[in-house]
Amino acid sequence: MLKFHNQNNVTPFLSSRDLLYPSSPRPYFLSVCFVILLALIFISCQPMPKEKKETPIEEIIETSLDRAIHQYKQMHAVLPDTLFPRSLDKEGKLVTNPRQWWTSGFFPGSLWYLFEHTGDESLKQMALERTAVLEKEQYNTMDHDIGFKMLCSYGNGLRLTKDSITIPILIQSSESLISRFNDTTGVIKSWEEFKGYTYPVIIDNMMNLELLFWASKVSGNHKYYDIAVSHANKTIDNHFREDNSSYHVLAYDTNTGKVLAKMTAQGAADESAWARGQAWGLYGYTMAYSETKDQKYLKQAEKIANFILDHPNLPEDHIPYWDFNAPDIPNSYRDASAAAIISSALIELSEYVKDASKNKYLTAASIIIRTLSNENYLAKEGENGNFILKHGVGHKPANSEIDVPLSYADYYFIEALIRLKKLKERVE
Ligand code: GLY
Numbered sequence: 001m002l003k004f005h006n007q008n009n010v011t012p013f014l015s016s017r018d019l020l021y022p023s024s025p026r027p028y029f030l031s032v033c034f035v036i037l038l039a040l041i042f043i044s045c046q047p048m049p050k051e052k053k054e055t056p057i058e059e060i061i062e063t064s065l066d067r068a069i070h071q072y073k074q075m076h077a078v079l080p081d082t083l084f085p086r087s088l089d090k091e092g093k094l095v096t097n098p099r100q101w102w103t104s105g106f107f108p109g110s111l112w113y114l115f116e117h118t119g120d121e122s123l124k125q126m127a128l129e130r131t132a133v134l135e136k137e138q139y140n141t142m143d144h145d146i147g148f149k150m151l152c153s154y155g156n157g158l159r160l161t162k163d164s165i166t167i168p169i170l171i172q173s174s175e176s177l178i179s180r181f182n183d184t185t186g187v188i189k190s191w192e193e194f195k196g197y198t199y200p201v202i203i204d205n206m207m208n209l210e211l212l213f214w215a216s217k218v219s220g221n222h223k224y225y226d227i228a229v230s231h232a233n234k235t236i237d238n239h240f241r242e243d244n245s246s247y248h249v250l251a252y253d254t255n256t257g258k259v260l261a262k263m264t265a266q267g268a269a270d271e272s273a274w275a276r277g278q279a280w281g282l283y284g285y286t287m288a289y290s291e292t293k294d295q296k297y298l299k300q301a302e303k304i305a306n307f308i309l310d311h312p313n314l315p316e317d318h319i320p321y322w323d324f325n326a327p328d329i330p331n332s333y334r335d336a337s338a339a340a341i342i343s344s345a346l347i348e349l350s351e352y353v354k355d356a357s358k359n360k361y362l363t364a365a366s367i368i369i370r371t372l373s374n375e376n377y378l379a380k381e382g383e384n385g386n387f388i389l390k391h392g393v394g395h396k397p398a399n400s401e402i403d404v405p406l407s408y409a410d411y412y413f414i415e416a417l418i419r420l421k422k423l424k425e426r427v428e
Pocket of ligand 1: 102204276
C-alpha cells in the first residue's frame with residue numbers, strides 16, 4: 001500500500017497520478033464529497049414537508065358550538081317532555097332523570113346558552129319548555145343542589161329574556177337553599193347524611209352560592225350574601241389541604257361547629273384530590289371573587305388553579321384523570337366534565353389576574369377546549385346519544401357513569417366556548 005510521506009514537511013502537490021491512482025486517499029475523499037454533493041442536490045429538490053398549521057381557536061369554537069346545536073336540537077326532539085338527559089347506559093341507551101335530580105338544570109341551561117349564541121327562536125322555545133318543568137323545584141329543601149338546578153335554567157333564562165316573572169321563583173329557591181344553613185357551623189348542609197354523619201358539606205356546594213349572591217342583589221336583602229360569604233370563608237378554613245387541593249366531604253358538628261371528619265364520596269380516597277371537586281372549588285372561588293371582590297377568594301382560586309395546572313399527573317392535553325391520585329394513572333379514566341368546568345372557570349379567572357397568570361390560565365383553557373373539540377372527545381353528529389362530549393366520569397367508587405357523556409360536561413363546555421368567544425371579541 002502506497003503511503004504518502006512528506007518528509008520535508010512540504011504541502012504535497014496534487015498530481016494527475018494522485019487523482020487516477022485508486023489507492024490514493026485524495027481521489028477517495030473527492031468521490032465522497034461528490035456523492036454528498038449529489039445527495040444534497042437531491043434532497044434540496046424534494047418538496048418540503050408542509051408545516052402543520054394549527055386551526056385557529058375561533059374556528060374550533062364555532063365548529064364545536066355548531067355541533068352542540070345539532071346534538072341538542074336532536075336531544076330535545078327525542079326527550080320525553082318532563083325528563084332531563086343525564087347520561088348513557090352501558091348499552092348506549094339514554095339515561096334520563098326527573099326534575100329532582102341535581103343535574104336537571106343543565107339541559108335547559110345549555111339550550112339557553114345556545115339561544116344566546118344563535119338568537120334562534122326555536123332554541124329559546126325549547127329552553128323555555130325545559131325550564132318550566134323545574135318550577136316546583138323552588139320548594140325543594142332536601143339538598144344543596146337547588147343552585148345548580150335553578151340558576152342554570154331560570155337564571156340563564158332571566159339573564160337573556162329579562163322576564164321578571166321568574167324572579168320570585170329564584171328568590172324562593174334561595175330561601176330553600178338558606179333553610180339548610182346553621183349559625184353554629186357557618187355552612188350550608190349539602191346532604192342529609194353521609195357515613196353516619198348528619199351535617200355533611202361537600203366542596204361542590206361552593207357552586208350554589210351564586211344563587212345567593214344573585215338573590216341578595218335583586219332582593220336587597222343582605223342575609224343571602226352573608227350566608228354565602230360565611231360558607232365560602234368556612235370552606236377556606238376547613239376544606240383545603242396544605243397543597244391547596246380540597247377534600248370532598250366534611251362532617252360538621254352542629255353543637256360545636258367543629259369538623260368531625262374529612263372524607264370522600266366520589267374520589268379515589270379520603271386523602272386524594274377528586275378532579276371534579278377541584279374543578280368545583282376553582283369555579284366556586286372565582287365566582288365568589290367576582291361577586292364580592294374579596295381578594296381572599298381570588299387568592300384561593302389562584303391556588304386551586306395552580307394546584308391543577310402544575311400537577312405532575314395533569315396530562316399534556318389538560319384533560320385530568322378522574323382523580324389526580326387515581327391509583328392506576330396513566331391507565332385511568334379521564335374526566336371530560338372536570339376539564340370543561342376547569343376551562344370555563346379559568347377563562348373567567350384570567351380576567352381578574354395580571355399578565356403572567358392571565359396567559360397561563362388562558363393558554364390552559366384553550367388547550368382544554370382544543371382537546372375537547374377533537375374527535376376523541378367531541379361527538380360526531382347524531383352519535384353519542386345526542387350528548388356533546390364523550391368520556392366523563394360520574395361516580396367511580398360507586399361504579400356508576402364511568403367513561404360516559406354527562407349533561408354537566410356539556411353545559412360547562414358550551415359555557416367555556418361562549419366565554420372564550422366573547423373574551424376574544426372583546427380584546428380584538
Ligand atoms: N355534585 C355532584 C358531582 O359533581 O358529581
